[in-house]
Amino acid sequence: MEKGKKACTLLLGALRLMSMAATLSATIVTITSRERVIVFNFPVDAKYHYTPSLKFFAIANGIGSVYSLAVLFIPATKLRRLVVAFDVVITMLLTASASAALAVGHVARKGDSHAGWIPICGQVPKFCDHVLAALILGFCGVFIYMFLLLHAIHTFIKPILL
Amino acid sequence: MEKGKKACTLLLGALRLMSMAATLSATIVTITSRERVIVFNFPVDAKYHYTPSLKFFAIANGIGSVYSLAVLFIPATKLRRLVVAFDVVITMLLTASASAALAVGHVARKGDSHAGWIPICGQVPKFCDHVLAALILGFCGVFIYMFLLLHAIHTFIKPILL
Structure with a gap:
């Protein structure tokens, strides 16, 4: 039983690390997304910070990665309630940012x-592929956080029936 | 003490009703958003289902309103854990849909x-105002669900410190 508990703690730590890796990579891949193309002899740049949704996505994932790292050093068993409450806020922030970026990415x-509104990915395919990769990483972060939240609810909330 | 518990249960029920009202209104206001304008002698329609993000927003809020109503009839104290877990999923769904609709609405x-991409709200102001109203209602639903979740965490998860 004690061994099972240890394995569970290790797995949760690994998930926090994975969420940190996913959100940090999402931020880095987003802010390094850029492409220059020549249209009618004029250079046209595609950069992430031209689009508010992508800026929000980069910032939210940056916050998510810092939080994921911080939680690893917090005595979670002592501040359990606070950590789960912050998990809710971070999950909502990551969900909102990934969803906004996906909506604009779809356009x-x-x-x-x-x-x-014309599609622009034909003109800047490298930029779009970069953003798509960032989005996939961002959604990985969202699903890891969703799992962590559901796990916390399953573990810490006792149904009255039992 | 017993009185305080009853008042709390009543307040939570009222919040569920408010979340149902907000999400149902968001759905109705979205699906009734339409405007016809004449551009160069041609009629041009703006309808919510032309935009995937608005379709997603209407569907997610529809699901949210049905769920909010259903929870009122579920013996929450008996299925507490299940209700909180579903609250997480519904909160994420509402957050994602409101955020996607806001991102496209911003464009x-x-x-x-x-x-x-040119702004279109100048041409279809009535449609845009309708969608804005739906968005405000949608975000009301999101914040009520966030509050319900944080309240559940505060109430049901005991910090080990105490």
């Missing part, structure tokens, strides 16, 4: 003919 | 000069 890839 | 209002 970039498919366009919106009704609004007259 | 609709401000445009994105770097991507060549």
Whole structure:
């Protein structure tokens, strides 16, 4: 039983590390996304900070990675309630940022003919692929946090029935 | 003490009702958002289902309202753990949908000069105002769910320190 508990603690620590790796990579891949193309002899740059949703995505994942690292050094058993409450806030922040970036990324890839917004990924494919990779990493972070939250609820909240 | 517990249960029930009202109104306001304008003698329609993010927003809030209603009839004290776990999933769903709709709504209002996406709210102001109202209602739902989650964590998870 004691061994099982230790293995569980190790697994949770590994998940925190994975969430840190995912969110940190998402931030780095986003802020290094750039591409210069020549349109009608003029250089046109695609950079992440031109799009508010991508800026929000980079910042939120940056915060997520710092928090994931910090939790590893916090005596979680002593501040359990605070950690779970912060987990909720960070999960919502990561979800919001990944969702906003995905929504704008979808317009970039498919366009919106009704609004007259043309797809731009044909012109800046390298930039779009970079952002797509960042999005995949960001969603990995979201799902790891969702799992950590559901695990905490399963472990710490006792159903009255039992 | 018993009185305080009853008042708390009543308050939580009222919050569930408010979350149902907010998410249901968000769905109704979104799906009734439409505007027809004449551009160069041609009628142009703005409808919510032309935009995937708004479709997702309407569906997610519809699910949120049905869930909020259902929870009122579930013996929450008996299925406490399950309800809190579902609260996490619904909170994430509502957060993701509101955030995606806000991201696309921001492009609709401000445009994105770097991507060549023009703002469209000047042409369809009634449609944009409708969507803005739906977004405000959607975010009300998100914050009520966030509060419910944090309250559950505060109430049911005991810190080891105490």
